Amino acid sequence: MKLIYSIVHDEDSPRVMAELNKAGFRVTKLNSSGGFLRSGNTTLMTVVEDEEVKQALDIIRKFSSARKAAVNTNVTPSAAGGSYVPFPVEVNIGGATVFITNVEYFEKM
Amino acid sequence: MKLIYSIVHDEDSPRVMAELNKAGFRVTKLNSSGGFLRSGNTTLMTVVEDEEVKQALDIIRKFSSARKAAVNTNVTPSAAGGSYVPFPVEVNIGGATVFITNVEYFEKM
Amino acid sequence: MKLIYSIVHDEDSPRVMAELNKAGFRVTKLNSSGGFLRSGNTTLMTVVEDEEVKQALDIIRKFSSARKAAVNTNVTPSAAGGSYVPFPVEVNIGGATVFITNVEYFEKM
Numbered sequence: 001m002k003l004i005y006s007i008v009h010d011e012d013s014p015r016v017m018a019e020l021n022k023a024g025f026r027v028t029k030l031n032s033s034g035g036f037l038r039s040g041n042t043t044l045m046t047v048v049e050d051e052e053v054k055q056a057l058d059i060i061r062k063f064s065s066a067r068k069a070a071v072n073t074n075v076t077p078s079a080a081g082g083s084y085v086p087f088p089v090e091v092n093i094g095g096a097t098v099f100i101t102n103v104e105y106f107e108k109m
Numbered sequence: 110m111k112l113i114y115s116i117v118h119d120e121d122s123p124r125v126m127a128e129l130n131k132a133g134f135r136v137t138k139l140n141s142s143g144g145f146l147r148s149g150n151t152t153l154m155t156v157v158e159d160e161e162v163k164q165a166l167d168i169i170r171k172f173s174s175a176r177k178a179a180v181n182t183n184v185t186p187s188a189a190g191g192s193y194v195p196f197p198v199e200v201n202i203g204g205a206t207v208f209i210t211n212v213e214y215f216e217k218m
Numbered sequence: 219m220k221l222i223y224s225i226v227h228d229e230d231s232p233r234v235m236a237e238l239n240k241a242g243f244r245v246t247k248l249n250s251s252g253g254f255l256r257s258g259n260t261t262l263m264t265v266v267e268d269e270e271v272k273q274a275l276d277i278i279r280k281f282s283s284a285r286k287a288a289v290n291t292n293v294t295p296s297a298a299g300g301s302y303v304p305f306p307v308e309v310n311i312g313g314a315t316v317f318i319t320n321v322e323y324f325e326k327m
């Protein structure tokens with residue numbers, strides 16, 4: 001068996017957990033924070049059978065990868081004056097750091 | 110050495126920790142929550158010598174296994190009317206998910 | 219790659235994280251607490267390349283080891299009466315418990 005750690009953004013964590021559960025995986029959430037940005041993030045632990053690793057990674061990748069999103073800002077690039085015009089800007093969101101360690105023993109008590 | 114993770118119910122965690130300490134084990138507690146029930150649970154980390162694994166698992170099993178308990182409910186099964194009669198019902202409590210990874214290096218600084 | 223866990227005192231954690239980041243390491247912080255003293259402590263997770271383990275351990279050791287510090291108490295040993303005189307006393311502070319597990323797979327998504 002393997003223990004998959006995934007450090008994901010707080011906004012992505014509910015969806016990743018729900019999708020892992022939907023696929024029959026168990027997942028435990030630990031509240032965490034990063035050293036560099038000092039903002040909160042989420043560390044997920046999922047113990048799976050060896051042959052299920054790829055499927056679990058695919059779910060994590062699909063729902064928490066770094067991606068672009070268009071958000072409306074209230075400031076036009078040439079905000080010389082006048083009324084605010086919503087202006088879509090592309091920003092990077094999400095992103096996951098995933099690592100796997102070997103599980104030597106597993107028991108439900 | 111081995112790192113034992115035990116995910117236990119919040120109510121069982123103080124007792125499990127105290128019993129591990131009483132037996133001379135060190136233990137660290139992380140607050141966690143489950144993906145499925147979304148309620149809180151507790152993740153314990155205990156690093157032990159290889160030959161102590163069985164003893165540590167016996168303590169965890171003894172104080173956090175899934176078990177039955179009788180609780181008094183206020184509703185009789187045939188609660189047609191009249192006064193509430195305490196009625197003992199058997200419920201499942203506790204339960205632990207335990208997994209072990211290998212520790213390659215250990216140092217007290 | 220290796221996963222380095224370091225359980226450090228809360229007061230040492232900001233400095234250890236900053237120094238690891240300054241050296242180019244990534245670090246994730248989990249809030250934790252000890253079983254014995256029941257007070258809070260901090261568990262840091264740092265995944266590094268095999269050949270970087272020694273450098274990361276040197277940083278953790280330098281900024282979180284058990285050490286002596288002089289603190290001023292307000293009570294002289296012979297506090298028979300009279301005014302309080304600041305009296306330096308040597309106390310033990312800090313200390314880290316560090317353990318390392320092997321990382322079989324690492325991916326940034």
Ligand SMILES: Nc1ncnc2c1ncn2[C@@H]1O[C@@H]2COP(=O)(O)O[C@H]3[C@@H](O)[C@H](n4cnc5c(N)ncnc54)O[C@@H]3COP(=O)(O)O[C@H]2[C@H]1O
Pocket residue numbers: 007033034035036037038039041095096097238239240241242243244245246247263264265266
């Ligand atoms: N090898 C590893 N071991 C343990 N935890 C790891 C890790 N790699 C990543 N993490 C965790 O994942 C979070 C996001 O990392 P990411 O590399 O995507 O994004 C990072 C990275 O782009 C940058 N960064 C972090 N540390 C850096 C450093 N020492 N130098 C330059 N950039 C850094 O800042 C972003 C946020 O970092 P932050 O520390 O707040 O939060 C990190 C940290 O909590």
Ligand SMILES: Nc1ncnc2c1ncn2[C@@H]1O[C@@H]2COP(=O)(O)O[C@H]3[C@@H](O)[C@H](n4cnc5c(N)ncnc54)O[C@@H]3COP(=O)(O)O[C@H]2[C@H]1O
Pocket residue numbers: 020021022023024025026027028029045046047048116142143144145146147148150204205206
């Ligand atoms: N392989 C694993 N990897 C990582 N963490 C693990 C794990 N197995 C168990 N856990 C952790 O232990 C808690 C209790 O699991 P248990 O299997 O006893 O009890 C579970 C199980 O009976 C059921 N359950 C969980 N996920 C399920 C799923 N995908 N499908 C069906 N039932 C599920 O709901 C109960 C509560 O689950 P919840 O997620 O709230 O809380 C879980 C989770 O935090």
Ligand SMILES: Nc1ncnc2c1ncn2[C@@H]1O[C@@H]2COP(=O)(O)O[C@H]3[C@@H](O)[C@H](n4cnc5c(N)ncnc54)O[C@@H]3COP(=O)(O)O[C@H]2[C@H]1O
Pocket residue numbers: 129130131132133134135136137138154155156157225251252253254255256257259313314315
């Ligand atoms: N093998 C291990 N596995 C998992 N976590 C570990 C560990 N060794 C240490 N820790 C973690 O590091 C903290 C500091 O441990 P330390 O050994 O320096 O300092 C310890 C130790 O000197 C003493 N202590 C702990 N457990 C003891 C026990 N069962 N019997 C006697 N002394 C104990 O009390 C201090 C504070 O302990 P506390 O439990 O509050 O907090 C512990 C615990 O959270």
